Amino acid sequence: MKSRFLFPYPWRKWGVALFIIGLTLSAVHIVFDEYFSGLHHGQMLAGKADLRELVTDIILLTLICGLLLIAFTKEKVEDEHIAQLRLDSLQWSIYFNYIGLIICIVCITNWHMFVGIAAHFIFTPLLFFIIRFRWVVYQSNRLLHSEE
Incomplete structure (x- = not known):
């Protein structure tokens, strides 16, 4: 079975870095999101919902790209x-x-x-x-x- 659709081996390091960045951003986002939600008693400020969705999308994309690179890079x-x-x-x-x-x-x-x-x-x-x-x-x- 020829593995034509695998990423080059050195890309795994980038995948690990992206995954760690994604996990870190996720933890920070959870902590600060709960802090700001409690501060404003659940009321959305203008643009806050859009910013929250943008940050969530960036975190999810970072995690998924990191996991894909870790999972589907060639071995040595x-x-x-x-x-x-x-x-x-x-x-x-x-x-x-x-x-x-x-x-x-x-x-x-x-x-x-x-x-x-x-x-x-x-x-x-x-x-x-x-x-x-x-x-x-x-x-x-x-x-x-x-x-x-």
């Missing part, structure tokens, strides 16, 4: 074995995502709560793929080095 040695591990991990991440979504559909009856929780399923395929792929590559390398 990209061979058939790595391609198979990548494919298996992608399949498991889709299973995990939809099992979680099904559990939410069955267990959550409040529509607003469901939408809030289901929005997090935007990130779960990429996150679970990265975690599982890195784990199986680590296990494979460990097994390879123990045989030597």
Whole structure:
């Protein structure tokens, strides 16, 4: 299986940087958003809603781009074995995502709560793929080095 649609290996560093920046901005946004909401007792000032949406969009785009770069950059040695591990991990991440979504559909009856929780399923395929792929590559390398 030829991996034609993977980013070059050095781009992973950019992905990690974008993801860390996105997480940091997200935490800062949550803290300050709650502070300003409490300060104004939930009243929107002119333009505040637009700024909040713009900041949220920038944070989401930063996180998604970072995760995409982390997940889909080539390894130093990209061979058939790595391609198979990548494919298996992608399949498991889709299973995990939809099992979680099904559990939410069955267990959550409040529509607003469901939408809030289901929005997090935007990130779960990429996150679970990265975690599982890195784990199986680590296990494979460990097994390879123990045989030597």
